[in-house]
Amino acid sequence: MAMNEKGEKKKRKVKVIKIDVNKCNGCRACEVICSAFHSQTKYGTNNPSRSRIQVYFDPLKNIYVPVYASEYTPAECAGRNKYIMDGKEYIECAFCGASCPSRDLFKEPDSKLPLKCDMCEEEPPLQEPMCVQWCLNKALTYEEREEEIEEETELKELETGLESLIDRYGRQKLMETLARMAQKE
Amino acid sequence: MRYAETGFNLEIDLSTGNIERVSTDPKETELHLGGLGTNAKILWERVPPEIEPFSPDNLLIFSSGLLCGTPVPGANRTIISSISPQTLLMAFSMVGGFWAPELKYAGYDKVIIRGKSPDWVYLWINNDKVEIRDATHLQGKSTYETAELIKEELKDPRVQVMAIGLAGENRVYFASIETHRGSASRLGLGAIMGSKKLKAIAVRGTKDVRVARPAELVEACKEILRYIEHRLNNPLPGVPPILARIGSPQEMALHDEEWHTISFAWGHARHRRKDFWNKEVEKMWADALERARKRLISCYNCPVQCAGVIQLPGHPPYIMKCFSKLTYTMAAMVDDLEFGLKIAGRAQHYGLDGYTTPQVLAFALELYEAGILTDEDLAGMPEDIEGRFNWLLDRIVRREGIGDVLADGVYWAARKIGKGAEAYDHNTIKKHEQIPIKLGVTNPIYYLMWSTGEKINITQIEGQIPQAPFSRREEREEFVKDWVHIPTGKEEKFKRFILDWGEPGTAFPYYPSIDVACELVDWQEIMHYIDDSLGICAGLSSFPIKPPYHIHNLPLIISYASGLEMDEDRLWTIATRNRNLVRAINILRGLKKEDERPPEDHWKKRFPEYEAKLLEEYYRYKGWDERGIPTKETLNKLGLNYVSEEFIRRGILRDSEGSS
Numbered sequence: 001m002a003m004n005e006k007g008e009k010k011k012r013k014v015k016v017i018k019i020d021v022n023k024c025n026g027c028r029a030c031e032v033i034c035s036a037f038h039s040q041t042k043y044g045t046n047n048p049s050r051s052r053i054q055v056y057f058d059p060l061k062n063i064y065v066p067v068y069a070s071e072y073t074p075a076e077c078a079g080r081n082k083y084i085m086d087g088k089e090y091i092e093c094a095f096c097g098a099s100c101p102s103r104d105l106f107k108e109p110d111s112k113l114p115l116k117c118d119m120c121e122e123e124p125p126l127q128e129p130m131c132v133q134w135c136l137n138k139a140l141t142y143e144e145r146e147e148e149i150e151e152e153t154e155l156k157e158l159e160t161g162l163e164s165l166i167d168r169y170g171r172q173k174l175m176e177t178l179a180r181m182a183q184k185e
Numbered sequence: 186m187r188y189a190e191t192g193f194n195l196e197i198d199l200s201t202g203n204i205e206r207v208s209t210d211p212k213e214t215e216l217h218l219g220g221l222g223t224n225a226k227i228l229w230e231r232v233p234p235e236i237e238p239f240s241p242d243n244l245l246i247f248s249s250g251l252l253c254g255t256p257v258p259g260a261n262r263t264i265i266s267s268i269s270p271q272t273l274l275m276a277f278s279m280v281g282g283f284w285a286p287e288l289k290y291a292g293y294d295k296v297i298i299r300g301k302s303p304d305w306v307y308l309w310i311n312n313d314k315v316e317i318r319d320a321t322h323l324q325g326k327s328t329y330e331t332a333e334l335i336k337e338e339l340k341d342p343r344v345q346v347m348a349i350g351l352a353g354e355n356r357v358y359f360a361s362i363e364t365h366r367g368s369a370s371r372l373g374l375g376a377i378m379g380s381k382k383l384k385a386i387a388v389r390g391t392k393d394v395r396v397a398r399p400a401e402l403v404e405a406c407k408e409i410l411r412y413i414e415h416r417l418n419n420p421l422p423g424v425p426p427i428l429a430r431i432g433s434p435q436e437m438a439l440h441d442e443e444w445h446t447i448s449f450a451w452g453h454a455r456h457r458r459k460d461f462w463n464k465e466v467e468k469m470w471a472d473a474l475e476r477a478r479k480r481l482i483s484c485y486n487c488p489v490q491c492a493g494v495i496q497l498p499g500h501p502p503y504i505m506k507c508f509s510k511l512t513y514t515m516a517a518m519v520d521d522l523e524f525g526l527k528i529a530g531r532a533q534h535y536g537l538d539g540y541t542t543p544q545v546l547a548f549a550l551e552l553y554e555a556g557i558l559t560d561e562d563l564a565g566m567p568e569d570i571e572g573r574f575n576w577l578l579d580r581i582v583r584r585e586g587i588g589d590v591l592a593d594g595v596y597w598a599a600r601k602i603g604k605g606a607e608a609y610d611h612n613t614i615k616k617h618e619q620i621p622i623k624l625g626v627t628n629p630i631y632y633l634m635w636s637t638g639e640k641i642n643i644t645q646i647e648g649q650i651p652q653a654p655f656s657r658r659e660e661r662e663e664f665v666k667d668w669v670h671i672p673t674g675k676e677e678k679f680k681r682f683i684l685d686w687g688e689p690g691t692a693f694p695y696y697p698s699i700d701v702a703c704e705l706v707d708w709q710e711i712m713h714y715i716d717d718s719l720g721i722c723a724g725l726s727s728f729p730i731k732p733p734y735h736i737h738n739l740p741l742i743i744s745y746a747s748g749l750e751m752d753e754d755r756l757w758t759i760a761t762r763n764r765n766l767v768r769a770i771n772i773l774r775g776l777k778k779e780d781e782r783p784p785e786d787h788w789k790k791r792f793p794e795y796e797a798k799l800l801e802e803y804y805r806y807k808g809w810d811e812r813g814i815p816t817k818e819t820l821n822k823l824g825l826n827y828v829s830e831e832f833i834r835r836g837i838l839r840d841s842e843g844s845s
Contacts, residue, residue: 025481025482025483025490026482027482027483027484027485027486027487028283028485028486029258029486029487029488032256032486033256033403036256036399036403041399042399042400043256043396043399043402043403044395045393045394045396046254046256046393046396047290047391047394048286048290049390049391050391050393058342059365059480059482059494059502059504060329060333060494060501060502061502062479062480062494062496064480109391133407134410135488136410136413136414136417136488137490
C-alpha cells in the first residue's frame, strides 16, 4: 500500500462507465433504478428527478444522451457550449454533468442540494453500478482500470452539500440557522 | 401510507375552470386495483347511460395503472376511458410511453376531465401547481407539433404531453390521443377530447412513488429482466418470426412480413394475396424501412425496442410501431412500403387511428368503384391510388365534403350514404372497424374473442397460445415443457390442447372442444384485464406467447409494490370483477347478444348452429344469462350488488333471476 503523505504516488482504481449513445433506446431504466437505489430506504421510493443519471433525449431529432451527475459548481461557465454533430443540434450543456446554477438538472427536487454519481458504492461492492445492470441494451457498460495518482483529499458528500448551501445563503446565515436549529433540539 | 399509487386524483371541470385534488378510497384499490378497473367504477357511478358521448357530462379519464412509476419493467401504460362516439359504448384505449409514470411523480393516479371549455385550452400539471392554459395558438397544430410547442413554452424538455391533432379537434370518430412513443388510438377518444376543447395535457412530476416491500420488489424485477433478456435472445421456435418474440410484434426490427401480408386481407379487408411475399419484395421493403428508420426505441423502463423513429426526406418525423407499418400499404393495395410509411406519418400527425383509418379510406374507394359514391361526391380527387388516399385523409380530418361523412367511420357513413352502402360495411364489430382478417373455417377460440371482446379489438383479448398447431409432435412436447404460464388447475387440459392439436380429428371448428375453448378464452381475456389495471404493457404480459409476466408471478409483484395481500385467486377475482363492470356499463348502454358476432364473411365456412352453441356455453361459463347479461348471482358474488340492484331497478334483470 502506498503512503498517504502529500506528493506520494498512489494506485487508484478508476471506474469507467462507457456510454454508447447509439445503443440508447431511451427507456430511462437507468434513472428508475438509480433513484430507487439511492432512496433513503434502499429501493423504497422511485423518482427519476433524483436520479444521478439523466437521459437527455429528443426522439424526433434522434438524440439520446445519458449524462451522469458530476461535480457541484457554485457558478455557471463563462460561456455555454452547444454541440452540433452529424447535423443534429444538441441543447446547451447537453453533455455536461455539473450540478450548476444555470439549470435544474442534478439537484434534489425539494432541497435543491446537488446530486453526484457515486458509482453505487456500498459494502460489499456491487459488480457493476445499478444503471449498468439495468441497461439490457448495453448502452451503458462498465470498466475498471488502475491508475497512478497524486493523493489529495476529496470533499465528502456532506462538505459538498454544505458548500453549496454557503454559496446559496452565505456562511453567516447558514451558521445562524444551524445554531438556531441546535437550540431547538 | 399508500404504496405504488399516490392516493389522489385530479378532478378538472373545464366548464367552470375548477381544479380539485381529491383523495381516493384505498378500498377501491383492493377491489379494482387501478387503471381500467377504477376507471370503470367511476364511469359506472358518474356517467349514466343517458349521457351522450359529446355531452359535457361525459367524463374523459386519463389513468395510470397501479404499478406505473414503480421499478416494475414495462409498467408505463396510460389507460384512457370514456364513452365512445362511434360505438356509443364504454371506450378504453391504452397507450405506452412516459406519461403515466410522470403523472404519478406529479402526485396523481388519474386526471378526470369533465365539462367543456369555451375556448381551446391545455392542462399543465406541474406537481401541486395545476393550470388550465390558453391553447388557441395550438389550434390546427399536429399532435407532434403541439407537444414540441408546449415543451418550448414551458421551457422543460422533460414535460410529457398527451395531445390531439386536427382529427380530434374536428371530432373524427376515429381520432387518437398521441403521446411521445404511442397512440391511444381506438374508439375515438381523441374526438371526446376535442369535444371538450382540450388540446393537450402536459405533465411534469418530481415527487416520490413509494413501494411497500422494496428489496423483494427489486429482486422480482431483476428476475423479470433476466427472463426478458432470455426471450430477446431466444425467439420461440416453430412459430412465424413475427410471433416468436415478446413486445408488440417486432415490425420495426424485423423485415420478414410474410405472415401479415399473406394471411391478412388487403384492400377493404377483401383480398388475400397468398403469393405476395417473395425475396424481391422482402429486399425492397427492408431497404425502405432501413432508409426511414433512424433508431429503435422503447417505452419507459422497458428494454424491448418495439418502436422506431421514422423519418423520410421531406416529411416530418414520427414514431411508429407494430402492424400500422403495413395497414395503409395493404389497404391501398400498393406494393410499395414507403407509401405506407409516409401516409402513416401524416395520419399520426393528424392524430388518427392507424387500424381504422386505412379501412375507412379503402371503404370509400370501394363505394366509388361500385358507383355508390360519384364523381360529384369526390370532385377533385386525384387519379392515382396514393393521391386518393392522401386526398381523402385530408378531407376526413377537416370534415370537408365527403370527409364529413367518412369521419364517422364505416358503420355510420354507410348508413348516411345509403344506396346500398350498408352492404360494404363488412368488417366492423359493434360499429368499430376491425383488423382485416378473412380466413377459411370458423376458429372457435377466435369466434368467441371477436364476438365478446369489449375492447372490440382482437389484439386486446388474444394472447398466450400459438395461432396454429405445431406440425411435429416433438415441437409440441418441447413447447409445453416450460409453459409455466397456465393458471392453476388448468395445466393438464391446456397442455393436452397443444399436444393433440395437429393430430387427425383436431380441425376447426370442433377443436378444441367447447369447454376448452371457453376456458382458454377466459384466461386470455383475464390476463388483459389484469394488465390494464396495473398499467403493464400487454407486450410483456397478455399478448405474446410465453411472456415475462403471468398469473403466478403477478400476485407477488403486486403485493411487493402495493402492499395489497394478493394471490392467484384474488387477482383472478378482481380482473373478473373489472371485466363484469365494463360489461355492465355496456349492457346499460344497450349492448345486445345480436351485436356479439364477427362479420358474416369473417370465415368462408361458417357453422351457425355450432357457433350459437359456442356463444351460449361461453356466456354460461362467464356467469352470464342467455342474453349475455351477468346474472344477479354472478354480480353479487363479485361484490357488484350495486350493479345487480341497478339492473333490477331498470328491469334488465328480474329480482328472482339467478338467485337460485
